[in-house]
Amino acid sequence: MEEKDTDIEKEEDMSKINELIVISGKGGTGKTTIVSAFASLAKNKIMADCDVDAADLHLIMNPEIRHRENFIGGTRAVLNQDKCIKCGKCIELCRFDAIKDDFCIEEPYCEGCSVCSYFCPVKAITMEDSISGEIFISDTRFGPFVHAKLGIAQENSGKLVTEVRKKAKKLAEENKFNLIIIDGSPGTGCPVIASLAGATSVLIVTEPTLSGIHDMKRVVELSKNFSINPSVCINKYDINIELSKKIEDYCMKNSVDFYGRLPYDENTTKAMVARKTIIEYSSGEFSNSIKGIWIKLEEKLEI
Template sequence: MKQILVISGKGGTGKTTLVSSFASLAGGKVLSDCDVDAADLHLVLSPRVNRKEEFSGGKEAVKDSSKCTECGLCYEGCRFDAIDENYEIDHFRCEGCGVCAYVCPEGAITMEDVLSGYSLESSTEHGSMIHGELQAGEEASGKLVTEIKQKAKKLAEEEGQELVIIDGSPGTGCPVIASLADVDFALVVTEPTESGLSDLKRVVELSKNFEVEPAIVVNKHDLNHQKVSEIEKYAEGHDIPIIGRIPYDSNVTRAMVEGESIVEYSDDGASEAIREIWRKVENKLLEL
């Protein structure tokens, strides 16, 4: 079984547009949305949720004020500024390490499991999908990504599918690192802007650090020809293939408003470019 990941570094470059299109172009596969704190793939694929499981990726300190003697040991021990001068626990900052509970001589602090989010197993008209919902403001996005990826892989094995297509999250931090684990091939979507290029370089470096081979897709390539050639130069210098160029196409937004993928919505422009990219991805998968 192969796993391909779509990432971008910079947000809003078109990851989900690409993955939702691949969903309708690819044959047997399982889809997986690992952008757990702003998951959007379901808005296009309208999944029917078959199973929703609670996910706890960590703990949180809870104080029993009646036992607290305000000795201040917890305040001194916490390295995350999660206990204030009044010895109240700031649950937004608490990382669940347990130092405060350990140092408290009165046993006033206990560590309790936190509901970090949910993992969902769903059916769509283009196959099964595993996705997640991170509770607003929770830690553990990386752990939830790992959970979703494991479930997607297991489901693909059960269904006898040869492919898992993963929609990743922006950035280079823990959820992205978790999404790169065990992946065969990463498609990095960028745009011809100064920021797009800067973020592309960072995420390509990350992907190489984790020994995942990247390939580049330039979205809205007709916005700035100068920046496209800078991207080309960078790609050539680092021996990374550019496997597609997608033109700016106002149908992309129209398709999104209709809740359809661009390849279902129209045939030319961005749709045509994405079909071509998918053909190249399929060839690439055969090589791996």
């Protein structure tokens, strides 16, 4: 009985760590700009970049890598040319067209299923671990930062996202921080799902363009599937005021929290080029608006 109680206590302790994930659906809406601004504004937090397909947050964070480890995403088929009798069984069976007519395995296409290796009559194919990426824990001027790099055309970004989040959680516990801010990946696929499952709060960054709205709706739906009520903010709201209003209306109707508008501002690009957060770079309207959004998020997260 006593044991059970401690377990519950432990769970409560764990649940005190808030995970705020910032996503957009459509790429290029300004997700990374906004996440990096939060890095400037939030205290006692772990930053994490889950946009592992094209990880970019580190360009602003300027991390000093403290710990790195290989990420083994799975296995890959390796063909021993000396043993191969070129019977063609593997080519016939491979569902991923990974074995070319000259019996060379195109590694990026191999999924590691091991069908070829199992059915090879002369056991010329073995399955070997493949390093599909690297995970880093770094120090930055904003505190600890977990990020990752996936090899080109490597799968398993969902798995890697989960791994990044696990590391961030552990770091948060060690540092007794109660907040993790995550730069999510674009789209609605596996990496996004992997970053949503178990998140406390979701901020969707959209823009007043037809494609921006279209994609925002998809990620709102997706968040709701995870029983998360997302908040929305509009970046570059002034490039189309009419559509910005439509986004706000949509949020109202669907009881999605609307947290604010950010103007189109060339300083965001300049800050990026200077490898600074917008808060560090300028104190203009954009920075003020983003501070407003952050205050609302702090209230929602109760931090």
